[in-house]
Amino acid sequence: MWLRRAFFGWLIPAAFVLPLWLLVGWAVFNAGGWAFLWVLFLAIPGVFLWQLLLTLLVRARGTVRAHRAVSWWDVLGFTVWHLLVISLGFFAEAWWAPVMVLAILAGVGLFWLALWQLWSEARPSRFLLQSTDGFAYIPPPTEQRQAADPEVIVVTEKQVPPAS
Numbered sequence: 001m002w003l004r005r006a007f008f009g010w011l012i013p014a015a016f017v018l019p020l021w022l023l024v025g026w027a028v029f030n031a032g033g034w035a036f037l038w039v040l041f042l043a044i045p046g047v048f049l050w051q052l053l054l055t056l057l058v059r060a061r062g063t064v065r066a067h068r069a070v071s072w073w074d075v076l077g078f079t080v081w082h083l084l085v086i087s088l089g090f091f092a093e094a095w096w097a098p099v100m101v102l103a104i105l106a107g108v109g110l111f112w113l114a115l116w117q118l119w120s121e122a123r124p125s126r127f128l129l130q131s132t133d134g135f136a137y138i139p140p141p142t143e144q145r146q147a148a149d150p151e152v153i154v155v156t157e158k159q160v161p162p163a164s
Contacts, residue, residue: 004069007078011058011070014078015051018085019044025089035091047085050107054078057114061121071117077110 025031026039058064058074070078084103088096 001069004067004072004075007070007075008064008068011051011055011078014082015048015055018051018082019047021086021089022047025091029089029091031091043088050111054107054110054114057111057118061118063121073113073117077106077113081106081110 022039022043026035031039058070064070064074081103084099084106087099088103
């Protein structure tokens with residue numbers, strides 16, 4: 001549970017740290033002018049906005065908000081995507097292009113995973129029971145409350161004569 005909670009806390013800082021790493025990686029590994037333009041105009045805004053969108057989709061789920069922890073699918077998806085984005089910051093020419101394609105595919109896959117989990121959790125079928133005829137119904141409460149006689153309170157107004 002501690003790992004899932006750590007990912008819950010990491011989602012928003014990741015929107016700032018990952019784009020910053022791409023800029024720092026460009027400077028440290030001497031990537032060149034074209035890479036700087038790519039980092040400045042595409043990578044930083046793209047990773048920032050995509051991470052915020054994914055964070056909002058994950059935090060929109062009731063179970064994530066209630067437990068303050070993401071699911072194991074989220075841990076797996078964000079780990080893969082973040083590792084790919086971090087590896088892009090090394091700017092190694094030999095494997096940069098395939099990693100870029102994999103990072104984009106992982107980001108899109110993580111988007112659909114977050115939507116699927118949100119949709120699965122939001123469906124009312126989790127709270128409804130199905131009968132053999134195919135009809136859905138809300139099950140009755142487990143304990144039966146006995147209706148007590150309701151107490152009726154009558155409030156009467158005093159008539160005060162007007163002051164002369």
